[in-house]
Amino acid sequence: QSALTQPRSVSGSPGQSVTISCTGTNSDVGGYNYVSWYQQYPGKAPKLMIYDVTKRPSGVPDRFSGSKSGNTASLTFSGLQAEDEADYYCSSYAGNYAVIFGGGTKLTVL
Amino acid sequence: EVQLVESGGGVVQPGGSLRLSCAASGFTFRSYWMSWVRQAPGKGLEWVANIKQDADEQYYVDSVKGRFTVSRDNTYNLLYLHMSSLRVEDTAVYYCVRGKGCGHTYGCPVGTLYYFDYWGQGALITVSS
Numbered sequence: 001q002s003a004l005t006q007p008r009s010v011s012g013s014p015g016q017s018v019t020i021s022c023t024g025t026n027s028d029v030g031g032y033n034y035v036s037w038y039q040q041y042p043g044k045a046p047k048l049m050i051y052d053v054t055k056r057p058s059g060v061p062d063r064f065s066g067s068k069s070g071n072t073a074s075l076t077f078s079g080l081q082a083e084d085e086a087d088y089y090c091s092s093y094a095g096n097y098a099v100i101f102g103g104g105t106k107l108t109v110l
Numbered sequence: 111e112v113q114l115v116e117s118g119g120g121v122v123q124p125g126g127s128l129r130l131s132c133a134a135s136g137f138t139f140r141s142y143w144m145s146w147v148r149q150a151p152g153k154g155l156e157w158v159a160n161i162k163q164d165a166d167e168q169y170y171v172d173s174v175k176g177r178f179t180v181s182r183d184n185t186y187n188l189l190y191l192h193m194s195s196l197r198v199e200d201t202a203v204y205y206c207v208r209g210k211g212c213g214h215t216y217g218c219p220v221g222t223l224y225y226f227d228y229w230g231q232g233a234l235i236t237v238s239s
Contacts, residue, residue, distance in 0.1 A: 003154065034221025038155070045205060045229035046155065057227060089155050093221035097169040101155040 004029065004090055004102035011108040012080045020105045022073040022090030028100055030071035034093035037066060037075045039086050040104075046089065050075060077107075085109040112136040112228045114206045119233030126196050130233055132189040132206030140164075140184040143209035143223045146191050148202035149232075158204070159191065160223065163215065174200075196237045203232040 005023040012018035022029065022037075029035060035053045038046035048057055050066035053073065063078045073090055090102040118130040130146070145160035159170045159180040168180050179192040189206055210225035212218035 032221055034219075034224065036225050038226075045232060046226070047229070048210070048225060048227045051210065051222075051225040051227075091155070091157075091224065093224050097160070097167075097220065098171065099157045099224035101157070104154040 002100075004092060004100055006088075006090060006102035006105045008103075009106045009108065011110055012077070013110045014080055014082060016080050017076060017078050018080055018107065019074050019076045020088055020090075020107070022075070022092075022102045024071050024073075024092055024100075026071060028092040028094040029068065029073050031095065032093045033068070035066065035068055035073040036091050037064075037073075038089045038091070040089065041086050049088075080109055082109050112208070114208065114228055114230035116204065116206050116230045116233035119204070119235050121236045121238060122196055123239050124196060124198055124237055126237070127192070127194040128196065128235060129193070130191040130204055130206075130235070132191075132230055134187045134189065134206075134208075137208070137228075139182075139187040141215045142211060144180075144182060144189045145207045145209055145224070145226065146180060146189075147205045147207050147226065147229075148200075149205070150199075150202040153202075156202075157224070160209065161189070193235070196235075198237050201235060201237045203234050205232045206230040 037050040040046040053068045113135045115133045146158040161168045161180045177195045181190045207226040208228040209223040210227040212222045
């Protein structure tokens, strides 16, 4: 399968709301409610931020939220903070015991 | 504290073989599906393989089928990735990751096995002549 489609980069000022999109197909994002999002700082391992499309693991701030409509999932930052600057990856279950990731989005806090 | 520590990375020639290990601690290893996820330099994430709790099921991304084998030792809380016929395009940091599941050892919806809630620090494999 091809990678899910994410914008290469997004940016916003502190306090602003920013959304990262993740577009797939009926065979992955659109076909299952098993979408997750990961945050990755340079040189570090990724961290799970969202799962089951909308759920946050313990310890993830509530300014991070997830949603899905059709074949597109979204990660929204409500009230951007400087420490949110990182790379973000979406992923979706794609059937047949496989998962695919998006290409990643670099979030810049201006 | 959950810890996943990979070892065995290094430089290998194309066509060569290598085995990665991952030592798990801080959780009941035998109760979780485990996966390997890789990231080529400057690129995105790619799921490589996973293995069921009792090792009777393994799944792979198409690009490594027939070349990589995932295994585990629940006695010593170890996860392995045996890699053979390595290609230049296999160059990446390989992460050992835990599948979050649903809070039960068995019977979780399959999609929950692919939420990776704990990651190792990664092991770099460089395939080059």
